Amino acid sequence: MDLASKLERLSxxxxxxxxxxxxxxxxxxRLESLLLSFLNEFGYITLDSINCRDDLEDGFFTITYxxxxxxxDHIVMVQTKIQRENASLPTMHTIWPQAEIMxxxxxxxxxxxxxGHPTLIDFALEYWDNMPPLRRDFDTLEYVNSMxxxxxxxxxxxxxxxxxxxxxxxxxxxxxxxxKEAQTKAALEAQNNPSDEVKDEE
Amino acid sequence: MESGFYGSSLDDSLKCKFExxxxxxxxKIMEKAVNWFRSRSIFVVAYGTGCGAIEMxxxxxxxxxxxxxxxxxxxxxRQADLIxxxxxxxxxxxxxxxxxxxxxxxxxxxxxxxxxxxxxGMYWDSYNTIKKLDDYIPVDVAVTGCMPRPEAVxxxxxxxxxxxxxxxxxxxxxxDENFEFYxxxxxxxxxxxxDPSYETDWYNLKSGGKA
Numbered sequence: 155m156d157l158a159s160k161l162e163r164l165s166x167x168x169x170x171x172x173x174x175x176x177x178x179x180x181x182x183x184r185l186e187s188l189l190l191s192f193l194n195e196f197g198y199i200t201l202d203s204i205n206c207r208d209d210l211e212d213g214f215f216t217i218t219y220x221x222x223x224x225x226x227d228h229i230v231m232v233q234t235k236i237q238r239e240n241a242s243l244p245t246m247h248t249i250w251p252q253a254e255i256m257x258x259x260x261x262x263x264x265x266x267x268x269x270g271h272p273t274l275i276d277f278a279l280e281y282w283d284n285m286p287p288l289r290r291d292f293d294t295l296e297y298v299n300s301m302x303x304x305x306x307x308x309x310x311x312x313x314x315x316x317x318x319x320x321x322x323x324x325x326x327x328x329x330x331x332x333x334k335e336a337q338t339k340a341a342l343e344a345q346n347n348p349s350d351e352v353k354d355e356e
Numbered sequence: 357m358e359s360g361f362y363g364s365s366l367d368d369s370l371k372c373k374f375e376x377x378x379x380x381x382x383x384k385i386m387e388k389a390v391n392w393f394r395s396r397s398i399f400v401v402a403y404g405t406g407c408g409a410i411e412m413x414x415x416x417x418x419x420x421x422x423x424x425x426x427x428x429x430x431x432x433x434r435q436a437d438l439i440x441x442x443x444x445x446x447x448x449x450x451x452x453x454x455x456x457x458x459x460x461x462x463x464x465x466x467x468x469x470x471x472x473x474x475x476x477g478m479y480w481d482s483y484n485t486i487k488k489l490d491d492y493i494p495v496d497v498a499v500t501g502c503m504p505r506p507e508a509v510x511x512x513x514x515x516x517x518x519x520x521x522x523x524x525x526x527x528x529x530x531x532d533e534n535f536e537f538y539x540x541x542x543x544x545x546x547x548x549x550x551d552p553s554y555e556t557d558w559y560n561l562k563s564g565g566k567a
Contacts, residue, residue, distance in 0.1 A: 301545055
């Protein structure tokens with residue numbers, strides 16, 4: 155059975171994004187079985203990545219599993235949505251071992267729980283006790299300012315904006331002055347030698 | 357912690373002995389000599405914390421050859437006089453840097469490359485990097501640039517050598533004097549998880565030395 159007819163039977167839509175890139179949207183209950191059928195029946199043997207997008211306004215995470223064939227000529231993106239509150243996903247580390255570290259990172263950065271995952275511990279961060287930092291309701295700027303205040307300016311430091319403004323104005327004034335001087339000089343010369351041009355013409 | 361023979365100046369007790377026997381000038385000359393030797397043999401442990409690590413191989417190899425000034429890399433912090441921190445520091449890295457720095461023997465100096473250890477650089481609004489390194493450990497020389505060229509790094513070496521030669525007060529002395537200030541700052545961002553907790557308390561050796 156080919157991919158399109160199989161998905162048609164499951165009443166799923168296969169959207170072609172590019173020559174080699176397809177996308178399927180599925181709900182959470184059928185996610186695991188669909189991933190397994192991609193692996194076993196259609197030869198999408200590699201799990202490239204598991205991505206998470208935070209749709210804060212709609213209140214869910216969009217999870218995308220990228221699967222690739224052995225020949226590396228086709229990628230299929232299996233997309234699903236989960237609730238932001240108490241987010242939880244089935245772990246894939248028993249099927250694809252590389253999923254372990256991807257899920258661990260997602261747990262750290264978005265707070266998604268993976269029941270049955272063996273190593274849901276610190277990954278890149280250490281002793282992090284705040285909200286997961288890549289959730290969009292985490293106020294990064296406020297956190298940064300509370301942890302790392304800016305260095306105080308030196309006493310002799312000048313405001314760059316105002317200094318540049320002053321410099322530009324001075325330059326403009328100098329240019330105007332030079333133009334005026336040139337004009338008066340030309341006028342004076344014209345007064346002193348009024349007959350020069352006439353002579354030349356003759 | 358008294359600055360002994362391993363500090364920037366010679367031992368105080370030694371100084372007293374010299375003064376007793378009327379050899380104050382000899383003491384001064386010796387101190388100058390020690391400082392001169394010290395400035396001419398800076399052993400570096402290069403801690404590549406960020407992107408600036410890529411500037412260090414050309415600095416130490418034949419193109420720019422920092423070894424002609426007595427600057428040479430070593431393997432471990434215990435052998436080193438100078439630690440080069442090249443680039444931004446995450447909290448996770450800062451923990452290791454503090455541990456590395458405290459393993460080094462006095463006199464010890466710190467040189468930073470790039471703008472990130474000075475004011476955060478392009479990572480100023482990251483949830484995971486520090487902005488002012490000199491709040492946590494004393495920085496002797498900060499070479500600016502993003503990234504500084506090997507010429508600038510060598511210029512930093514020259515500046516450090518000049519300071520050592522003149523017997524100026526170095527960062528490690530400030531660290532010992534303001535130890536509580538630095539430790540408070542470290543605890544503020546690292547949440548008290550500063551490794552290793554089992555280390556000997558070198559700063560209170562007289563009162564038992566247990567951390």
